[in-house]
Amino acid sequence: GENVEQHPSTLSVQEGDSAVIKCTYSDSASNYFPWYKQELGKGPQLIIDIRSNVGEKKDQRIAVTLNKTAKHFSLHITETQPEDSAVYFCAATTGFQKLVFGTGTRLLVSP
Amino acid sequence: NAGVMQNPRHLVRRRGQEARLRCSPMKGHSHVYWYRQLPEEGLKFMVYLQKENIIDESGMPKERFSAEFPKEGPSILRIQQVVRGDSAAYFCASSPDVFSNYGYTFGSGTRLTVV
Numbered sequence: 001g002e003n004v005e006q007h008p009s010t011l012s013v014q015e016g017d018s019a020v021i022k023c024t025y026s027d028s029a030s031n032y033f034p035w036y037k038q039e040l041g042k043g044p045q046l047i048i049d050i051r052s053n054v055g056e057k058k059d060q061r062i063a064v065t066l067n068k069t070a071k072h073f074s075l076h077i078t079e080t081q082p083e084d085s086a087v088y089f090c091a092a093t094t095g096f097q098k099l100v101f102g103t104g105t106r107l108l109v110s111p
Numbered sequence: 112n113a114g115v116m117q118n119p120r121h122l123v124r125r126r127g128q129e130a131r132l133r134c135s136p137m138k139g140h141s142h143v144y145w146y147r148q149l150p151e152e153g154l155k156f157m158v159y160l161q162k163e164n165i166i167d168e169s170g171m172p173k174e175r176f177s178a179e180f181p182k183e184g185p186s187i188l189r190i191q192q193v194v195r196g197d198s199a200a201y202f203c204a205s206s207p208d209v210f211s212n213y214g215y216t217f218g219s220g221t222r223l224t225v226v
Contacts (some may be wrong), residue, residue: 017206034215043202043217044154077118089153098144098156098167099204 002027004092006102014110018022021105023090024045024072030092032101033073035068038087048075080109113137115205115218116185123224124193132221134187135208136205143186144204144215145178154202193225 003026013019025033031052036044050057050064050073057064063082066073077084087106091099116135136143145157159167160180171178175185175193180186190197202220 036217041220046216049214064182093215098117098159099154099169100156101146103153 002030002092002094002100004090004100004102006105008105009103010106010108012108012110013080015080015082016039017080019075019077019084019107019109021088021090021107022072023074023092023102024070025092025100027092027094028068028071029094032093033064033074034091035064036089037089038089038104040086044089052100054107077107079109082109082111085109115203115216117203117218117221119202119221120219121222121224123226125226126194127192130190130193130197130223132190132201132203132223133185134188134203134205134218135185136203137216138203140205140207140216142206142208143180144206145186145188146202146204148200148202149221150199154226157201159186192222193223195225198223198225 006023034049035047037047038044048059048062048064050066062080063076085108087104089104092103093099117182118133139160143160146154147157148154158171158172158178163182175191200220200222202217204215204217206215
């Protein structure tokens with residue numbers, strides 16, 4: 001079955017810096033890769049996703065890249081703000097199957 | 112569109128009691144997934160259901176846990192004879208029926224505390 005690894009487990013940056021979180025997956029059949037942000041006491045919230053027919057996707061300060069050959073994908077947050085502080089999860093699936101999550105990255109943005 | 116609705120938000124049970132967690136998917140979604148999250152940990156898949164069918168229960172403990180998604184009404188995750196180790200946040204997600212549009216949406220979760 002699918003296995004997703006995520007690094008780093010914690011990431012501290014200064015406000016305005018960029019943050020990068022990386023994930024690798026094992027199942028070459030996976031074709032959908034969402035990223036979720038989870039704030040304390042809340043459910044995961046989808047922030048961006050990418051499908052396997054696309055190499056990069058951007059939404060304002062957030063971007064995701066996918067390398068199918070290497071089976072890894074990354075989340076890039078530019079111009080970080082304190083409200084970006086949260087736990088971020090990557091996930092992978094073949095679609096209409098369970099999402100398999102990474103172990104999470106706790107991002108702390110210091111003012 | 113009200114999103115994925117879970118209730119109750121918080122549930123306290125004594126050891127040995129039963130816990131019933133409810134999940135109403137988004138309108139038009141007939142695929143429901145349950146996940147468990149222990150404190151400071153990631154999301155672990157439990158079960159995937161469609162209306163009246165369990166599709167994948169590979170993450171469900173073999174004993175005390177069951178799930179259903181009836182033709183009418185919400186999906187129910189049932190935990191019998193709860194133990195302290197069942198204390199966790201339980202999240203439900205739903206996805207739409209159109210194969211080309213995945214979009215898993217999560218609810219706010221039920222936080223179960225076993226005392």
